[in-house]
Amino acid sequence: MSEQxxxxxxxxxxxxxxxxLEELALGRTVYVPRQExxxxxxxxxxPGDLPEFSRRxxxxxxxxxxxxxxxxxxxxxxxxxxxxxTRGLLLSESAEPGQxxxxxxxxxxxxGFFAFDPVYDGCGTKGIAKDVYYLKxxxxxxxxxxxxxxxxxxxxxxxxxxxxxxxxxxxxxxxxLDGGILLQAVTKKGAALLExxxxxxxxxxxxxxxRAAHEAAxxxxxxxxxxxxxxEALLGLFDNKAFWHAQSAxxxxxxxxxxxxxxxxxxxxxxxxxxxxxxxxRTWDTCMSALFTMEASGHNPRRDKAARLKNRxxxxxxxxxxxxxxxxxxxxxxxxxxxxPSSVDIRQIVLNALKENAxx
Amino acid sequence: xxxxxxxxxxIKEALPDVSCVIGWREGPEPLRAAPLFVRTPADADAFxxxxxxxxxxxxxxxxxxxxxxxVVVKGCDARSVGQLLAEGLIRREEVKVIGFPCNGVIDVDKxxxxxxxxxxxxxxxxxxxxxxxxxxxTPSGExxxxxxxxxxxxxxxxxxxxALDADVFVGDTLxxxxxxxxxxxxxxxxxxxxEKRMDFWEQEMSRCVRCYACRNACPMCVCREHCVALSxxxxxxxxxxxxxxxxxxxxxxxxxxxxxxTGCGECQRACPARIPVLLLKRALSRxxxxxxxxxxxxxxxxxxxxxxxxLEEPKIxxxxx
Numbered sequence: 001m002s003e004q005x006x007x008x009x010x011x012x013x014x015x016x017x018x019x020x021l022e023e024l025a026l027g028r029t030v031y032v033p034r035q036e037x038x039x040x041x042x043x044x045x046x047p048g049d050l051p052e053f054s055r056r057x058x059x060x061x062x063x064x065x066x067x068x069x070x071x072x073x074x075x076x077x078x079x080x081x082x083x084x085x086t087r088g089l090l091l092s093e094s095a096e097p098g099q100x101x102x103x104x105x106x107x108x109x110x111x112g113f114f115a116f117d118p119v120y121d122g123c124g125t126k127g128i129a130k131d132v133y134y135l136k137x138x139x140x141x142x143x144x145x146x147x148x149x150x151x152x153x154x155x156x157x158x159x160x161x162x163x164x165x166x167x168x169x170x171x172x173x174x175x176x177l178d179g180g181i182l183l184q185a186v187t188k189k190g191a192a193l194l195e196x197x198x199x200x201x202x203x204x205x206x207x208x209x210x211r212a213a214h215e216a217a218x219x220x221x222x223x224x225x226x227x228x229x230x231x232e233a234l235l236g237l238f239d240n241k242a243f244w245h246a247q248s249a250x251x252x253x254x255x256x257x258x259x260x261x262x263x264x265x266x267x268x269x270x271x272x273x274x275x276x277x278x279x280x281x282r283t284w285d286t287c288m289s290a291l292f293t294m295e296a297s298g299h300n301p302r303r304d305k306a307a308r309l310k311n312r313x314x315x316x317x318x319x320x321x322x323x324x325x326x327x328x329x330x331x332x333x334x335x336x337x338x339x340x341p342s343s344v345d346i347r348q349i350v351l352n353a354l355k356e357n358a359x360x
Numbered sequence: 361x362x363x364x365x366x367x368x369x370x371i372k373e374a375l376p377d378v379s380c381v382i383g384w385r386e387g388p389e390p391l392r393a394a395p396l397f398v399r400t401p402a403d404a405d406a407f408x409x410x411x412x413x414x415x416x417x418x419x420x421x422x423x424x425x426x427x428x429x430x431v432v433v434k435g436c437d438a439r440s441v442g443q444l445l446a447e448g449l450i451r452r453e454e455v456k457v458i459g460f461p462c463n464g465v466i467d468v469d470k471x472x473x474x475x476x477x478x479x480x481x482x483x484x485x486x487x488x489x490x491x492x493x494x495x496x497x498t499p500s501g502e503x504x505x506x507x508x509x510x511x512x513x514x515x516x517x518x519x520x521x522x523a524l525d526a527d528v529f530v531g532d533t534l535x536x537x538x539x540x541x542x543x544x545x546x547x548x549x550x551x552x553x554x555e556k557r558m559d560f561w562e563q564e565m566s567r568c569v570r571c572y573a574c575r576n577a578c579p580m581c582v583c584r585e586h587c588v589a590l591s592x593x594x595x596x597x598x599x600x601x602x603x604x605x606x607x608x609x610x611x612x613x614x615x616x617x618x619x620x621x622t623g624c625g626e627c628q629r630a631c632p633a634r635i636p637v638l639l640l641k642r643a644l645s646r647x648x649x650x651x652x653x654x655x656x657x658x659x660x661x662x663x664x665x666x667x668x669x670x671l672e673e674p675k676i677x678x679x680x681x
Contacts, residue, residue: 069600249420260571343393
């Protein structure tokens, strides 16, 4: 880090961590990385358990702010025997989301929400159509990210403007030190979480050790290529079917990449009704599915997986940055590469696009 | 010449007759190969076979129907090819099958278990095989694991290490390590009470993100974009995040694969939530073997039992009911 100003700093010895998390969980849901089966996911903290830090979570933390499936409201059709010509509809709103803390998210997870923010804050409608469901959760959720020490072979946060110890988008940054964790708040929300008797004051030495750890983590990342020109290169290849067929040959068209992605924000709306009552659901959608663009007429503008993969890569590295000040809607977490059953590598596709464009 | 070099030569020879040969190359992580599509002789140099070549290339074959394509297959992959042929999903004359003796493949999940928190498997920088050991380069130094501890379960019960029905077979055939699949995993699970089994699946399915990697990685899944999981009309499943719908889909998937699943395990390997969905399919495969004496992808001379009708099945005596 740290481009951001540190508002307050505290130290917690490892022995106090469970007690502090229990304290945070009073009146809030605290999400931590948790081992479940043979994987690590963000799950509500269970008193007595320690967060799992030896492996990085397979999924991003986006489901905390953007649930996989959420009931927007429920409905029930109503008839009045006294007035048979009229029909009523009873709507009930879903409950307001509560307060939450994500402890131990990765830096890339926090930066992932940057891709959501403008879109759900009504950027396309000059701020008129705001997504209240997302914004409420965003406001109610505090993020404490934990600095990474070593990169995975699929990590590339630094290609996209991030870093292993970046606090961008987070409220506080946690760094492992001998015997405990240094906590540095970068927002008021973060500072409020650090007001606890379970935490002790941090020293300058501890902050210096954390800085050294952050620098070592940055150094451990392999050098990053320049992606300048990626938006234009991808747009230039829009009609190059041979290129996209080659890039997508191994793709299975499943949704693992988009569902694990911290920045993929597309959703579907369905009415799940049973008889006269039901719920309007908002559910994650995936542009890798053929149904994503299936039109009511039966026409599908993205009929093959090449067209669909082109959209995923193009959206993140071309269409989105072209309308959002050049920012990629990719935070380089590498989960799409790591969990792809076919090892489709989005980094390689972007580099191939740059190369292909340079060769033309 | 190593098996890999021999295969590279065979791929190059096959190329003039086929639009591409499907195999494996190095992937973005040292432990995971990626599918390779060889279209020119130079592409063949990237071909890799061996311990990390886990993906089942048969899953791609139906996409290439209508033109001739080559595919390099392990024994288990060859069973998928056999089943695709038996069901008429691909045509024999359109596929050139290249086989080799397979010594087993890695299960990356088992590596994570064997590392016991020493590092994240994603931090592994390099991997090489040394005899019975797998040597991993990690940020904290070299770690040696016994290959037997990290080899896929399916390899331990493999009866067909040599691709069946191959047009070209490279190398000497291997003797299978076992003489029968005893379905000990299924038997152990089915010994649990119904309540315990239900609890197990509810817990496991709660992790499902509904990405359908299991479905798409399955070479035998044929409904494609008409899948019950996504169809809105008719609407079989809701889009909610509940365990019921997730389990409903998995049970439909497993039922549709009864007598068709070859046990390649790609559904389970593809699952980002690591749900052991192969167990459901194996439970049904065991029943099909018992009832119909049929093993998918092996006994493919006649039609698969659940895709055909017999007035009376030898082992189902309906008239005596």
